[in-house]
Amino acid sequence: MKTIEIVVPKLGESVIEATLTKWLIEEGAMITQEDPLVEIATDKVDSEIPSPFSGKLVKKLYKEGDVVGVGTAFALLEVEGTASEADQPAGNSVAASPEPTTEHPDNQKITDPEISGHEEPETASGTRFYSPLVRNIARMENVSFAELDGITGTGKGDRLTRQDLINYLKSRHQAPPVTMASSQPAPKPAPMPAEEMRPVLPGEDRIVEMDRIRQLIAGHMVRSVQTSPHVTSFQEVDMTRVANWREKNKDAFQKRENEKLTYTPVLIDAIARAVRDFPQVNVSVDGTKIIFHKNVNIGMAVSLPNFNLIVPVIAKADEKNLFGLVKAVNDLATRARAGKLVPDEITGGTISLTNLGSFGTLMGTPIINQPQTAIVAAGAIRKRAVVLETPDGDTIAIRPVMIMSVTYDHRVIDGSLGGQFLARIVHYLETFDPNQPL
Numbered sequence: 001m002k003t004i005e006i007v008v009p010k011l012g013e014s015v016i017e018a019t020l021t022k023w024l025i026e027e028g029a030m031i032t033q034e035d036p037l038v039e040i041a042t043d044k045v046d047s048e049i050p051s052p053f054s055g056k057l058v059k060k061l062y063k064e065g066d067v068v069g070v071g072t073a074f075a076l077l078e079v080e081g082t083a084s085e086a087d088q089p090a091g092n093s094v095a096a097s098p099e100p101t102t103e104h105p106d107n108q109k110i111t112d113p114e115i116s117g118h119e120e121p122e123t124a125s126g127t128r129f130y131s132p133l134v135r136n137i138a139r140m141e142n143v144s145f146a147e148l149d150g151i152t153g154t155g156k157g158d159r160l161t162r163q164d165l166i167n168y169l170k171s172r173h174q175a176p177p178v179t180m181a182s183s184q185p186a187p188k189p190a191p192m193p194a195e196e197m198r199p200v201l202p203g204e205d206r207i208v209e210m211d212r213i214r215q216l217i218a219g220h221m222v223r224s225v226q227t228s229p230h231v232t233s234f235q236e237v238d239m240t241r242v243a244n245w246r247e248k249n250k251d252a253f254q255k256r257e258n259e260k261l262t263y264t265p266v267l268i269d270a271i272a273r274a275v276r277d278f279p280q281v282n283v284s285v286d287g288t289k290i291i292f293h294k295n296v297n298i299g300m301a302v303s304l305p306n307f308n309l310i311v312p313v314i315a316k317a318d319e320k321n322l323f324g325l326v327k328a329v330n331d332l333a334t335r336a337r338a339g340k341l342v343p344d345e346i347t348g349g350t351i352s353l354t355n356l357g358s359f360g361t362l363m364g365t366p367i368i369n370q371p372q373t374a375i376v377a378a379g380a381i382r383k384r385a386v387v388l389e390t391p392d393g394d395t396i397a398i399r400p401v402m403i404m405s406v407t408y409d410h411r412v413i414d415g416s417l418g419g420q421f422l423a424r425i426v427h428y429l430e431t432f433d434p435n436q437p438l
Contacts, residue, residue, distance in 0.1 A: 002080075006076070006077055019068075031055065031057060045343050060074075060075055151164060221367050225367060242263065246261055249438050272317040280292075297315045299311040300313075311369055376425065379403040
């Protein structure tokens with residue numbers, strides 16, 4: 001018999017740790033190779049870690065709720081034979097060790113390049129550990145390391161948890177502002193009576209704690225509104241050419257590829273081309289600096305069966321032809337709903353699309369997916385009577401019409417740029433070639 005350490009595998013380029021959310025088997029139980037062993041969560045995505053071998057789980061090195069670094073052993077598995085390196089699965093997901101280590105990584109110091117703008121020498125002790133999620137929130141809220149060091153943590157070993165930081169930020173944001181014009185502190189607002197702040201809860205109501213993904217979405221949306229002044233522009237789109245193309249190709253494509261042909265890839269194609277014409281919308285803001293992104297990475301909002309939302313990213317969308325976009329959209333949407341995405345597939349987006357029309361919504365004003373500065377929304381396509389200008393005069397015709405909007409960050413995108421960008425998307429959709437092959 002041989003004892004094997006099971007380690008947290010690489011979870012994505014920017015992910016250095018994960019939270020162990022749920023053990024799927026108990027100590028002493030047998031497990032078959034590739035069966036799920038544990039559920040983990042990062043600030044990007046949730047996933048399962050399968051067992052690399054068949055054997056018996058002899059020891060859990062971490063409890064549910066603990067944070068474990070990538071490459072760190074979290075369980076001991078007893079397997080038959082010697083489990084030579086040649087038999088080990090790719091990715092270094094296991095490591096043989098005759099004397100397994102149980103050293104906890106709480107005291108390891110990790111430097112995150114994403115927040116290198118903070119001056120790390122400000123830390124009080126130089127040894128307190130902050131998870132990537134905590135540090136990302138701190139960076140977005142301009143909380144220095146010195147300020148973090150002063151916050152009491154409730155996690156294991158006084159670790160500062162996400163909730164600790166959020167609670168601190170609530171009280172921090174509620175602090176009365178001090179103006180430069182007066183040395184006197186601003187008067188504190190009268191506190192609301194406790195009964196007015198709480199929702200009315202009749203006997204039939206029930207209280208349900210938000211799941212982890214919904215909490216992340218909620219925090220992300222609030223921070224986005226607090227960060228960016230949102231402005232939305234609208235235009236109508238005559239979708240006749242696109243609708244005719246889809247109607248002509250959808251049955252043959254379904255039969256050939258066993259996949260649906262939707263409007264989303266055409267919308268992404270038009271957005272990618274418009275971004276190349278107006279690269280000023282493909283940016284992020286870092287303080288007083290504007291970051292112009294070379295790649296056009298388009299995120300597409302996908303609704304999940306549990307009514308949560310995830311935004312997988314089509315990297316370098318402008319370099320893909322229409323067939324490549326169709327395959328990428330279908331693949332990412334299918335795996336998103338099945339919970340099979342990896343962290344790298346939901347990071348790095350530079351602009352996003354949300355297709356509100358799939359739910360019958362005519363138009364919308366979506367919230368920007370930070371740190372992006374623009375998001376495009378497509379409404380439902382409805383047949384309407386419209387006025388057409390022809391050489392023989394104006395006429396009324398029935399056309400499939402869609403209302404499209406773009407919401408943008410007014411810090412860096414003004415109405416002129418936002419309107420021209422939206423008009424260019426509309427142009428590409430209305431001049432779409434209905435005879436192009438797929």
